[in-house]
Amino acid sequence: MRKKLMGRILSLIMALAMALSVLTSGGVLTVGAMTADQAQEAMDAFLSVYYKEDEHRFYKFSDNPQNGGEQTKETDFWVSGVLWDTLNDAYEATGDEKYATMIHDVYEGFLNNEHVSWGWDVDHWTENTYNDDLCWWAQAAARAYTLTNNSEYLELATEMYEKVYSHWDETFLDGGILWRMIPPEENQKNVATNANAAIVAARLSKIYADTDPEKSAAYEEQALRIYNWTKENLYLGNGEMLDNIQFNGQKNNWKFSYNNGLFAGASYELYTLTGDESYMDTARLCLDWVIENLTFDGTTMNDEGNGDAAAFKIVFLRQMSFIAKANPADAEKYLPFLKSNASQAYTHRRASDNLCGSNLAITPGEEDSIYSISSVAAPCLLFLSGFDDQETYPFYATFWQAEGAERSDVATGTNQSGYTGGGHIVWWNDDTNHVKDGWVNFPVKVPEDGIYKLQFRYYSRQENTRRMSVNGGDPVKLTFSGQPANQWLVSSEYVYLHEGENSIRLTYYNPTNHPNDADTDPWFFLDKLMVEVFEPYSSLQDNIYVSQTKQDDAIVTKIDNLQAEEQPCNVALALYSEEGRFMGTTIQSVSVEADGTATVSTSLADLPQGVGSYKVMVLDPSGAPLASAFSGTIQ
Structure with missing residues (x-):
């Protein structure tokens, strides 16, 4: 029943989003959208920078x-x-x-x-x-x-x-x-x-x-x-x-x-x-x-x-x-x-001159020189879209193509068949001397605080590693198994994300910079990142009760009132340092007893050194949340 409910909720979210589809990378857009005033504001900004009125021509660059x-x-x-x-x-x-x-x-x-x-x-x-x-x-x-x-x-x-x-x-x-x-x-x-x-x-x-x-x-x-x-x-x-x-x-x-x-x-x-x-x-x-x-x-x-x-x-x-x-x-x-x-174009205009850049999902830097045809996107698309005075609804994307993400020293290609979108990432040291740590960054927006399931679609010719950082936190080492050519796999990670925009960054540790802790292989074909959008986690679902105690240097989580379809359930702990930096997620599977209870013990000794706190989420076998997240502190 809960899984069907989650499906209906997700369908409703996506249907509502596609009805008015507005994706922003800076949180939920709640102002009136596509108004004539917004279009005029964007056009005035564009013309004031680029249009040389006395000569009836357009400057090419913003730094004119x-x-x-x-x-x-x-x-x-x-x-x-x-x-x-x-x-x-x-x-x-x-x-x-x-x-x-x-x-x-x-x-x-x-x-x-x-x-x-x-x-x-x-x-x-x-x-x-x-x-x-x-x-x-x-x-x-x-x-x-x-x-x-x-x-x-x-x-x-x-x-x-x-x-x-x-x-x-x-x-x-x-x-x-x-x-x-x-x-x-x-x-x-x-x-x-x-x-x-x-x-x-x-x-x-x-x-x-x-x-x-x-x-x-x-x-x-x-x-x-x-x-x-x-x-x-x-x-x-x-x-x-x-x-x-x-x-x-x-x-x-x-x-x-x-x-x-x-x-x-x-x-x-x-x-x-x-x-x-x-x-x-x-x-x-x-x-x-x-x-x-x-x-x-x-x-x-x-x-x-x-x-x-x-x-x-x-x-x-x-x-x-x-x-x-x-x-x-x-x-x-x-x-x-x-x-x-x-x-996207209107939302991601920089503060100094109200210009957007060529990447509609990213606000350009204040020092960037922007070509006129990049900046005209904001007024042009507002005019083309038509005007309405209704508030827009946030659109929560469920995937991000790797080849379109913000990236540095990472090469893209189309040589591995079976990719989606316009291509995939190939190797992660694309600088001239192949000595830099290449990275790719995904702007992931979610409706509420909670633990979310990230899925990386990839191919690797051997077991490989990359470092994942969430919202600028300490990098966590991820391991990806190898497969024969053109066999794409999906690797899942559970992370705690906050409401609005989050940054998910994967980085390659180059042996030049990390001689004792380098990643296995610069060649790692990344197709896309997928994120499951769940019902907000602000309350418990279906009267499931979660209690937590510390016993003999372990975190003991007990779940009551589970149903047979939750067999087995999973307990996820999102781990944070004492300074609040994300340090990774542990997932433990636990069997549901006949009386509808399940208990899992997580040894503190098994946690990374420096963990100061954690957040808990109970998930069903498919990864959908069963109970809300709550926080604990490790003394």
Whole structure:
């Protein structure tokens, strides 16, 4: 009965969380979420740092003259197009005419500024030889026209698209648009160009439908042609994308979220153009693949970098927002995901200038130089998510992908099959001389104080060790058994966590630094950390009674009123030093007697030296809590 109750409670927690999915790494977010005021606050902070109003351009880095720094470079060509589209997001969400004015100002600056002096390769877009670069601006321009009815933007989108489409090429792969305006044998064909161009062509077809039916039909035909070629050559099925194919036939299977976002967006645009529901099916598969494979915890987008790659998740989430608004079912599925990432970005802004960084789950350092496209995530995602005045509910993640966690001197890869997410950790001494202690850190948030079950999914080629530290406490040595290649195992540890965010860090002890206590092998394939979310432990359950005494230098724990299904039960002691640092957990299994009692004796001599106190939890055979935690002191 208790196990069924726990299952229902956990299901309720997760259902409630996914209904409004908000994951924060700094405790429970209880303020009103996704409000227009929050979006405006985040946008004001972004613009005050990055937008050079008198020149109508965006600084590239946060340490620019407007923010007390010296960096004067302009945000790169294609990324500036993604930033310009954020003004569309703001105008569409708020209707505030100041954003319409800003859209036009940036458009004027794009056409008229001398960009080379600020770091671009070209002064005018007509000199740019990258077709994907033009698509970002054309995509935003077509949308700006739809929102403002300013024909200048339509003219720009049309002219750019026509130049891009003129590079349709059939010298290899029987079609597709070349990435660059250079000979095919020096070229590639990729998603960033072709899915992008399909979006622009579809939008232009819809725009011209009433005023120029012939042009509209031509653009529809081209959109279908580009889309079909992309699906045949760069879509791997089930939502997975191939990044590009080189002229020599080499396929690059890089996994970037914007590839999925662009093809999902192209599929959505073709759906709105044709009414064919199969396009929406493909769009959903592309979105779902990223949620399954390129998120840190099933909800938070991976950090793809603080450079241009920080734009990838913006592109993906923007296209998701269009799809989420297509019908109620898609809104129910995807808006919580958008809101969660928006809340992450908004919550993790640093104090000095209210900017978020490329990793939405971590507040950037005060001295960090942040790329503009990283910091735009907070206002952009708030605008895309839509506004509500309801308080949000905390989302407690149940797993964290190792490859997406905060880490140092640790290498990631995909060479061991059977991993989940986007990869796994490989070796733990990735510095140049292989002498550092590599580590990975997981931000684990839980609803209440208590003992929780941590499960590490791993593969090791031999018995191995790592050091676990909880909330900065003393490291505890963990042992992991070895297995044949590609056989993933799960190792469980019980730890005491406090309400809100906790830090779980695994560290490799390098023999250079620990000659007498080094870990066995730097190669240790870590896939993910899983944490079971239990009902808060604030009260006893089902009248189970736990008593505790000290007898002959032992801690004696007696449990009364147990049921047969609790056979055997487990008694967990979370151990702490006299200063309060976590020192590890002991687990003892005990049989339940016929009268419903169980007794376990823990010898003080068996405990690590320096233990000053402990917390007790009684667990059923599956690891679910049966009775609340309480504390004891060792004299």
